[in-house]
Amino acid sequence: xxxxxxxxxKDISGRAAPHAVSxxxxxxxxxxxxxxxxxxxxxxxxxxxxxxLIESPARPLRSLAFLxxxxxxxxxxxxxxxxxxxxxxxxxxxxxxxxxxASPTAxxxxxxxxxxxxxxxxxxxxxxxxxxxxxxxxxxxVGQSLSPACTYRITGSTPTARMWTLSAATAKGEMVETLxxxxxxxxxxxxxxxxxxxxxxxxxxxxxxxxxxxxxQPQALEGLSFTFRLYDxxxxxxxxxxxxxxxxxxxxxxx
Amino acid sequence: xxxxxxTRLRLGLGxxxxxxxxxxxxxxxxxxxxxxxxxxxxxxxATFGPDRQFNLLPPLRAGAxxxxxxxxxxxxxxxxxxxxxxxxxxxxxxxxxFWSIGLFDDTGEVIYSLxxxxxxxxxxxxxxxxxxxxxxxxxxxxxDLDKLIVIETRASRxxxxxxxxxxxxxRDLEVDLALKTAxxxxxx
Numbered sequence: 001x002x003x004x005x006x007x008x009x010k011d012i013s014g015r016a017a018p019h020a021v022s023x024x025x026x027x028x029x030x031x032x033x034x035x036x037x038x039x040x041x042x043x044x045x046x047x048x049x050x051x052x053l054i055e056s057p058a059r060p061l062r063s064l065a066f067l068x069x070x071x072x073x074x075x076x077x078x079x080x081x082x083x084x085x086x087x088x089x090x091x092x093x094x095x096x097x098x099x100x101x102a103s104p105t106a107x108x109x110x111x112x113x114x115x116x117x118x119x120x121x122x123x124x125x126x127x128x129x130x131x132x133x134x135x136x137x138x139x140x141x142v143g144q145s146l147s148p149a150c151t152y153r154i155t156g157s158t159p160t161a162r163m164w165t166l167s168a169a170t171a172k173g174e175m176v177e178t179l180x181x182x183x184x185x186x187x188x189x190x191x192x193x194x195x196x197x198x199x200x201x202x203x204x205x206x207x208x209x210x211x212x213x214x215x216x217q218p219q220a221l222e223g224l225s226f227t228f229r230l231y232d233x234x235x236x237x238x239x240x241x242x243x244x245x246x247x248x249x250x251x252x253x254x255x
Numbered sequence: 256x257x258x259x260x261x262t263r264l265r266l267g268l269g270x271x272x273x274x275x276x277x278x279x280x281x282x283x284x285x286x287x288x289x290x291x292x293x294x295x296x297x298x299x300x301a302t303f304g305p306d307r308q309f310n311l312l313p314p315l316r317a318g319a320x321x322x323x324x325x326x327x328x329x330x331x332x333x334x335x336x337x338x339x340x341x342x343x344x345x346x347x348x349x350x351x352x353f354w355s356i357g358l359f360d361d362t363g364e365v366i367y368s369l370x371x372x373x374x375x376x377x378x379x380x381x382x383x384x385x386x387x388x389x390x391x392x393x394x395x396x397x398x399d400l401d402k403l404i405v406i407e408t409r410a411s412r413x414x415x416x417x418x419x420x421x422x423x424x425x426r427d428l429e430v431d432l433a434l435k436t437a438x439x440x441x442x443x
Contacts, residue, residue: 078280117288124324128368131355165328175317184328
């Protein structure tokens with residue numbers, strides 16, 4: 001076979017004898033210019049660096065290390081991101097009203113894989129649609145994360161329900177010790193204004209009116225969440241939650 | 256590899272490979288968790304007492320919650336069942352303003368749920384049955400079958416969670432008793 005007619009001959013010769021590419025001086029520009037003179041088309045972005053032009057002996061250990069670090073990093077990132085989401089124990093909300101979010105499909109066949117993983121791992125029993133709907137807030141109405149060291153005022157009204165309970169817990173939904181020994185309020189013994197709206201004060205220290213006790217010893221790391229559980233509520237599907245109104249959460253003071 | 260690819264391209268491809276691999280691993284981990292979970296709500300329900308009877312859950316306290324995410328305002332009772340031993344009948348009469356019951360399979364998925372308004376009466380009577388058992392039952396139906404809420408399911412294992420709101424502390428004992436005496440067992 002005639003080498004001159006082989007269109008790849010130039011490539012082959014260029015690679016086989018890289019030292020022919022004039023390694024005069026150490027200026028990288030000289031290298032790549034010589035590379036181009038030798039007939040190679042080199043785009044600006046992929047212009048080879050000098051060390052790539054000099055044929056180096058095969059380095060199996062280096063290739064292996066590269067491959068292993070890709071595998072290791074990919075596995076660690078994949079498992080880490082999954083663990084972060086599952087350990088946070090906060091199912092992706094499908095509907096939200098202001099700071100209040102609900103996942104009505106949790107625990108049903110239509111649930112997303114994340115909430116299935118979260119619910120089965122934490123052995124959590126969802127509130128089924130025939131029972132009621134749980135709405136949880138992790139932030140106040142301004143969007144700031146709730147803190148157990150602060151006092152909050154929850155004002156307004158809820159969507160229609162036969163009855164509801166409001167409870168305070170950590171951001172993961174765990175119960176905390178309070179001065180009153182309870183961590184909830186129910187709609188049964190609630191003080192309401194003439195127009196049917198209510199004001200709940202969530203604080204560590206006892207408060208007049210509707211008092212929702214918060215943790216006696218607040219741990220900032222544990223966070224705070226409020227959960228409304230509306231029992232026997234017509235708003236049990238995501239669609240009918242649109243236009244529904246939930247109470248506002250305002251921060252009063254922190255200490 | 257180290258000869259044929261420029262360093263920058265090699266690093267870029269490496270980063271891309273890491274990203275693709277981490278996405279695959281992430282999805283696999285999320286999908287595998289429900290199968291690998293060693294303590295599901297179904298297995299936790301066994302710790303409260305024998306199967307096929309309602310067991311009252313201990314009161315919810317900070318640091319000692321029987322099951323996570325339950326409403327602290329409510330009182331709860333669970334009954335774990337296996338349908339292989341025949342259909343399961345649930346009956347309860349809880350004198351409170353609100354109670355509800357949810358039936359879950361062993362993966363924690365809801366089979367059926369109702370509350371004291373949708374139940375139509377203050378007394379709960381519900382029969383959980385597999386389609387095969389129902390066709391056998393229909394050949395020789397008992398008289399009170401039409402008074403029961405009959406629920407067909409293919410999941411042979413699961414548990415029921417009965418929730419009741421105690422309207423006042425003074426009535427806690429009465430509610431506890433009603434939950435404890437709720438029936439969950441064989442249908443004859």
